Amino acid sequence: MKTTGGTDDQKRRAGESAAEAVTDGAVVGLGTGSTAAFAIRAIGRMVDSGLDVRGVPTSFASRELAREQSIPLVDLEEVVGGDEPGIDLAIDGADQVVIDEGGAEEDVGAMIKGGGAAHAREKVVDAAADRLLVVADPSKEATTLDSAVPVEVLPDARATVAREIRAAGGEPTLRRAQRKDGPVVTDNGNLVLDCSFGAIDDPASLARTIATVPGVLEHGLFVGLADEVHVGTDDGVRVIES
Numbered sequence: 688m689k690t691t692g693g694t695d696d697q698k699r700r701a702g703e704s705a706a707e708a709v710t711d712g713a714v715v716g717l718g719t720g721s722t723a724a725f726a727i728r729a730i731g732r733m734v735d736s737g738l739d740v741r742g743v744p745t746s747f748a749s750r751e752l753a754r755e756q757s758i759p760l761v762d763l764e765e766v767v768g769g770d771e772p773g774i775d776l777a778i779d780g781a782d783q784v785v786i787d788e789g790g791a792e793e794d795v796g797a798m799i800k801g802g803g804a805a806h807a808r809e810k811v812v813d814a815a816a817d818r819l820l821v822v823a824d825p826s827k828e829a830t831t832l833d834s835a836v837p838v839e840v841l842p843d844a845r846a847t848v849a850r851e852i853r854a855a856g857g858e859p860t861l862r863r864a865q866r867k868d869g870p871v872v873t874d875n876g877n878l879v880l881d882c883s884f885g886a887i888d889d890p891a892s893l894a895r896t897i898a899t900v901p902g903v904l905e906h907g908l909f910v911g912l913a914d915e916v917h918v919g920t921d922d923g924v925r926v927i928e929s
């Protein structure tokens with residue numbers, strides 16, 4: 688169950704721990720959110736010290752932060768395909784992640800993302816990376832995923848997607864902006880339906896179901912992508928391999 692957010696110190700430890708995996712010459716996917724931001728700042732300090740890296744941002748926000756940190760950026764097209772090096776490593780946050788060894792072993796590392804409505808581009812970059820390191824605080828840990836799943840939808844498809852989500856056992860809610868009258872609009876110009884399914888016993892199956900609904904651009908269930916989860920605690924970091 689997702690509880691309140693973690694502390695900045697917990698997030699910083701997680702982010703800095705994952706950033707240690709960045710090696711000279713690497714192409715790195717730069718995730719979104721307050722925990723991934725600590726990793727981006729740590730990479731920025733490494734660049735200041737002479738490390739040669741190129742970053743692939745996953746959102747407007749991560750691009751802005753990386754620029755502030757003077758991290759050289761590249762487009763996906765420049766690093767993926769043909770003889771290009773690809774993305775060595777991506778570091779990204781999570782809203783909820785299965786890391787409890789008491790849960791189903793194959794689900795460890797399954798997560799829900801999209802709290803920042805950036806999950807479409809995050810999934811493209813994270814899935815393209817050779818390795819995905821997830822950074823989280825203990826409030827994100829779960830045995831079974833049960834947070835609402837963000838679903839990015841084409842604006843015209845809002846009603847039809849909502850109907851299909853209900854048919855699949857979910858309850859969709861249009862995400863509204865906090866400081867403007869109206870809905871959240873993603874970096875891609877789309878809307879977000881936060882879809883509650885209760886406890887998600889089979890994340891892979893639900894991921895496939897949502898992905899097949901016409902008008903869905905991307906959903907926030909990330910299954911089988913994470914290689915490691917770095918959980919920052921009050922006195923250190925736990926690294927769980929998945």
Ligand SMILES: O=C(CO)[C@H](O)[C@H](O)COP(=O)(O)O
Pocket residue numbers: 692718719720721722723779780781782799800801802803804805806809
């Ligand atoms: O998926 C995301 C953005 O779309 C973020 O990674 C997720 O919301 C976690 O953010 P934070 O580290 O601030 O809790």
